[in-house]
Amino acid sequence: MKDTDEIIDIRSLVDESFRDHLSTVTKDGKRNWIFPVKPKGKWFRYRAAVAIFFYAIFFITPFIKVHGRPLLLFNFPEGKFILFGFVFWPQDFFIFGLIMLAAIVFIALFTNAFGRLFCGWVCPQTIFMEMLFRRVDYIVLGSAKEQRLLARAEWSAKKAWKYTLRYGIYFILSFIIANTFLSYIIGVDELWKIVTEPISMHVGGFAAILIFTLVFFGVYAYVREQVCTNICPYGRLQSVLLDKNSVVVAYDYKRGEPRTKYKKVQAEGTGDCIDCYACVNVCPTGIDIRNGTQLECVNCTACIDACNFIMEKTGRPQGLIRYDSENNIAEGKKFKFTGKLKGYTAILAVLIIAIVALLITRENVDGTLMRTSGMLYQERGTDSISNLYNLKLINKSIKAFNLEIRPENFNGRIELVGNPNVRIEPEKQASATFFIIKPSKEITERKQKVKIGIYENGKLINTLSSTFMGPVNRGDDDE
Ligand code: SF4
Ligand code: SF4
Structure with missing residues (x-):
């Protein structure tokens, strides 16, 4: 029963009624x-x-x-x-x-x-x-x-x-x-x-x-x-983001309580808060910061100014409401670089390194290469096989490119359909359709990986891959 008595005693001291209602909703x-x-x-x-x-x-x-x-x-x-x-x-x-x-x-x-x-x-x-x-x-x-x-x-x-x-x-x-x-x-x-x-x-x-x-x-x-x-x-x-080390707009209850109405001569044992409600009246979300950190507090500092003004007028030190942490107010513990903060910092550092690396290695011309859907392969005379491809390119730079497409990992050639020049304007997209033609004797599997190079003035600026379909191993699955 002793424990219960203690609980009742503590509850009667702390007014938690502010938790039962929203300051922006009336009783009805x-x-x-x-x-x-x-x-x-x-x-x-x-x-x-x-x-x-x-x-x-x-x-x-x-x-x-x-x-x-x-x-x-x-x-x-x-x-x-x-x-x-x-x-x-x-x-x-x-x-x-x-x-x-x-x-x-x-x-x-x-x-x-x-x-x-x-x-x-x-x-x-x-x-x-x-x-x-x-x-x-x-x-x-x-x-x-x-x-x-x-x-x-x-x-x-x-x-x-x-x-x-x-x-x-x-x-x-x-x-x-x-x-x-x-x-x-x-x-x-x-x-x-x-x-x-x-x-x-x-x-x-x-x-x-x-x-x-x-x-x-x-x-x-x-x-x-x-x-x-x-x-x-x-x-x-x-x-979930805040803890007792977080520096927030906070009321120093140790110094402020017990609050009493202002008297010229401050009575022994009373706190510095004169219960004037200046901090509440100025709050744009309608809360009383003296109840502790609340979700509604947007840290606008209006209550700090309001209370500082009152403290000045009553001849008491400013900072009854101030930027501070719960730990510092309660126990005088200064800001600490906690394990949680160290963890966030480490993750942030990794992310920043990854972003910088990706930005540095980013290609100016990027794209996708896909074999034209619904088509398998074409026989070219007696010694060659071709596949038709659609290439979509995107120019991420502010410079125009005249591009050339070359085979990278295979013997054979590339035959563009229509315009033989692939030009791509700054920050625009371009597309091209072409055949990859390979000698039949080089086709050893039904599905092979092909890689093409995108060149500008003879310089390789990107490579793209797709698959090449051939007539052998007909038992394999299609793509
Ligand atoms: S900081 Fe702004 S929102 Fe928070 S309690 Fe003070 S006046 Fe209200
Ligand atoms: S403004 Fe300061 S003195 Fe007045 S009620 Fe708020 S905390 Fe207390």
């Missing part, structure tokens, strides 16, 4: 709109500077070109991706996949060390929501209190005008973001054509701009913080 299950107090302070100024830097990068990058191609392009419809000037085609997808994998491992490593720093400082959702759309609210609708009162007020001309203005600005901003976003997919040149040429010529493009605009509008006008708290998979992964 409706959306509880958050009207956070406008943040101000040192950390907010740093974040504003980072946001301006991010906006510059986001809006300028589509216009930056390297050797005439965009710095970044994610052309999903055509399966073409450009990362920092490197073009990735479907054939390179394993490199692209490895880069994505490395990015995920990096995020896991970074999150394990520094928590949700990414969300608060560089995630486009937070940056646009908190540093742009939320600013519109403060300018058009007023302070957090005024916003709340307006939301609850009966409809009037003033309310209609303010909301129309607010959503009008939201729509324009969403339209600009949607166009920029689309330029990362199709490139600025294509986007410019969609914008300047008649709609009838770009119905799909206009539809895409409209859909993206409506999606961004919906996200920033209605979904808002729900993206971070309930939708974003990265946010949901925090519970």
Whole structure:
């Protein structure tokens, strides 16, 4: 019974009721709109500077070109991706996949060390929501209190005008973001054509701009913080990525508790928290950081600024809420490079080495060679056999190639069908059809491996393989 008594005792000391409800849902299950107090302070100024830097990068990058191609392009419809000037085609997808994998491992490593720093400082959702759309609210609708009162007020001309203005600005901003976003997919040149040429010529493009605009509008006008708290998979992964060593926005409960209302002379045995709720009122996800690390916290630092302001006003040291780890707060243990971090670092290093090696050894001209389907072989006179092939080539470079195809591992010749020149323009695809003709006496098996070389100015730039079908060993299976 002693153990049970202890459990009951501990439970009565810790108020866990915050776990029973979402801060963004009312008791009767409706959306509880958050009207956070406008943040101000040192950390907010740093974040504003980072946001301006991010906006510059986001809006300028589509216009930056390297050797005439965009710095970044994610052309999903055509399966073409450009990362920092490197073009990735479907054939390179394993490199692209490895880069994505490395990015995920990096995020896991970074999150394990520094928590949700990414969300608060560089995630486009937070940056646009908190540093742009939320600013519109403060300018058009007023302070957090005024916003709340307006939301609850009966409809009037003033309310209609303010909301129309607010959503009008939201729509324009969403339209600009949607166009920029689309330029990362199709490139600025294509986007410019969609914008300047008649709609009838770009119905799909206009539809895409409209859909993206409506999606961004919906996200920033209605979904808002729900993206971070309930939708974003990265946010949901925090519970497995974080541990007690992770540096997060944290409340120093050792110093802050027991919290008591402010008195000029601080009573003996009381903590530094004066239970003023400034940290809660400023939180864009509506949580109380004093309850400990929570999934909803996007590490936006607004509560740090708010609490620092209160600490300054009450003559107490700043940093009651700060970037820190649970271990440091509880036991004074400083940041440690744990086994988990070492593991992530090792995996990341291997991935980066693999990516660099693959990029260095990547062929400029790649392709696939396939025997024409539905055809076996042709007899050429009395002493030769031919097979017909289809060659598809892709030029990943910014230079045109005049190519020559030569036999590599067999005696015989290659006879191109139609145009004898294989020319491939920069970043384009080309195809060729040709016969491989081999002397009958060299055909010892029904199915043989043949290798062709792709040459440019007499220099081998790639080799491709396929099978050659012959008339012997007829009992074998066909391909
Ligand atoms: S708890 Fe603090 S850091 Fe976390 S989301 Fe709220 S205000 Fe931002
Ligand atoms: S702002 Fe600081 S003092 Fe005020 S309730 Fe939050 S932690 Fe306590």
